[in-house]
Amino acid sequence: MDLSSLPTPCALVDEARVAHNIERMAAQMRRLGVALRPHVKTAKSLPVAERQRAAGARGITVSTLKEAEQFFAAGFDDILYAVGIVPGKLAQVRALRERGCKLKVIVDSLPAAQAVAAAGHPFEVLIEIDTDDHRAGVKPEEARLLDIGRALHEGGAVLAGVMTHAGASYELHDPEALAAMAEQERARCVRAAERLRAAGLPCPIVSVGSTPTALSARRLDGVTEVRAGVYVFHDLVMLNVGVCNADEIALSVLATVIGHQDEKGWVLTDAGWMAMSRDRGTQAQPVDYGYGAVCDEAGRLIDGLVMSGANQEHGIVGWRDGHVDATLAQRFPLGTRLRILPNHACATAAQFPHYEVIGRDGALTRWERFGGW
Ligand SMILES: Cc1ncc(COP(=O)(O)O)c(C=O)c1O
Structure with missing residues (x-):
């Protein structure tokens, strides 16, 4: 793929x-x-x-x-x-x-x-x-x-x-x-x-x-x-409710690392709340994933790594427990691609005009979607 x-x-x-x-x-x-x-x-x-x-x-x-x-x-x-x-x-x-x-x-x-x-x-x-x-x-x-x-x-x-x-x-x-x-x-x-x-x-x-x-x-x-x-x-809210596993979540946002703040342990991406939505549905649930849970480009969940903050077009990625990890910059250098799992799939999907679809054979296709009233 x-x-x-x-x-x-x-x-x-x-x-x-x-x-x-x-x-x-x-x-x-x-x-x-x-x-x-x-x-x-x-x-x-x-x-x-x-x-x-x-x-x-x-x-x-x-x-x-x-x-x-x-x-x-x-x-x-x-x-x-x-x-x-x-x-x-x-x-x-x-x-x-x-x-x-x-x-x-x-x-x-x-x-x-x-x-x-x-x-x-x-x-x-x-x-x-x-x-x-x-x-x-x-x-x-x-x-x-x-x-x-x-x-x-x-x-x-x-x-x-x-x-x-x-x-x-x-x-x-x-x-x-x-x-x-x-x-x-x-x-x-x-x-x-x-x-x-x-x-x-x-x-x-x-x-x-x-x-x-x-x-x-x-x-x-x-x-x-x-x-x-x-x-x-499915989504992280459903994961917290307990009716799906992480590997059943079919929607993610593909993001690129655009920079770092080493002293804060932050990795910055180009997926902010405009991409993920402002939905914080996991906030009151057993596991608060911030604005999303972080996976590598292949879709493997990186346990404990979350999108802890969001500006309009900036995402902030760090450890869920808040500890500062300066090695994240080496692990995820500029240009690294990550996938972010959404809190609420309906809200995140609504931010986009179409889906990029990874087919069963790994080939990419596109499915249109619509929004509005
Ligand atoms: C009236 C109504 N029916 C069904 C559903 C589907 O619920 P879910 O997305 O949990 O499957 C919703 C979701 O908000 C709803 O508002």
């Missing part, structure tokens, strides 16, 4: 690792007997989504209507837009649906449900359920769950189901706690579906998921589909 032709910083993807991660999640879903509707917001890249579909994924999840537009244009027609819909976006959703896209939206309030139902189009809508006090959603036992369901069903929309995302799972790192969180996500979302059905309302879809809960679930009775996203690349 020769990376010398690549400009730095660039986003490097290991195709074999992506394939492994996709197959690992697909196998887990087969074992649990549920469909996988991957969240494509991590890679925002057609070649990645095509590989997920080839491995059995059914439909996709998106975080922006731009993703819906782009993936629909590329032949993905079963799409869940998993961010609460507002009236101002309904015209774009409707236009996509009238072109044949089975685009579904989510609501978690009565005003939103009433607005969607009154919009004069049979929008397919899922109710967002809060199963972990993490973010948005209606609690499964709340009275307004049925009010929202009725407002949709009786108001002209199609009540397609319920969905939840146990984002609180990112704060865990114990396998038993993760399995318990997956069970809580499952049980509370299924409970919401049962309440709707008991009230005579339809609820065909029960959609759950995050990468930690998807990989930790032991049973998913009553669930019809799982949405997981970051698993295609």
Whole structure:
């Protein structure tokens, strides 16, 4: 493998690792007997989504209507837009649906449900359920769950189901706690579906998921589909959660050493926060990797070496425990190339217009990606 032709910083993807991660999640879903509707917001890249579909994924999840537009244009027609819909976006959703896209939206309030139902189009809508006090959603036992369901069903929309995302799972790192969180996500979302059905309302879809809960679930009775996203690349946050190994992290930033500060034990690179993002997701986790974990050019992790600081276009590399090591300058002289593993793959990937992909045979290719809204 020769990376010398690549400009730095660039986003490097290991195709074999992506394939492994996709197959690992697909196998887990087969074992649990549920469909996988991957969240494509991590890679925002057609070649990645095509590989997920080839491995059995059914439909996709998106975080922006731009993703819906782009993936629909590329032949993905079963799409869940998993961010609460507002009236101002309904015209774009409707236009996509009238072109044949089975685009579904989510609501978690009565005003939103009433607005969607009154919009004069049979929008397919899922109710967002809060199963972990993490973010948005209606609690499964709340009275307004049925009010929202009725407002949709009786108001002209199609009540397609319920969905939840146990984002609180990112704060865990114990396998038993993760399995318990997956069970809580499952049980509370299924409970919401049962309440709707008991009230005579339809609820065909029960959609759950995050990468930690998807990989930790032991049973998913009553669930019809799982949405997981970051698993295609994994990252240091997932490493800390304990749902991947370092050699499953498929995205890194290729950087070049541009200088040193020997008395501080610093190696300076051309990958600052503009390349890695400002995401410090490992800060509160068992291992704080700073802005990233450092690997050699071949991708071998250098245990204990991290990107401890970041300016816009400068990265500072040093030992995680902060000890000053003047020999780093000899070990990594000017021009040395390093790979930096990201804290949060979605955020780091978003800094780049495309991926430089190391194929299974070591040859380089390029996968386009997009950003924006
Ligand atoms: C609504 C929703 N579903 C699914 C996911 C996928 O989670 P993960 O990236 O942990 O797989 C996310 C991620 O933020 C999300 O917001």
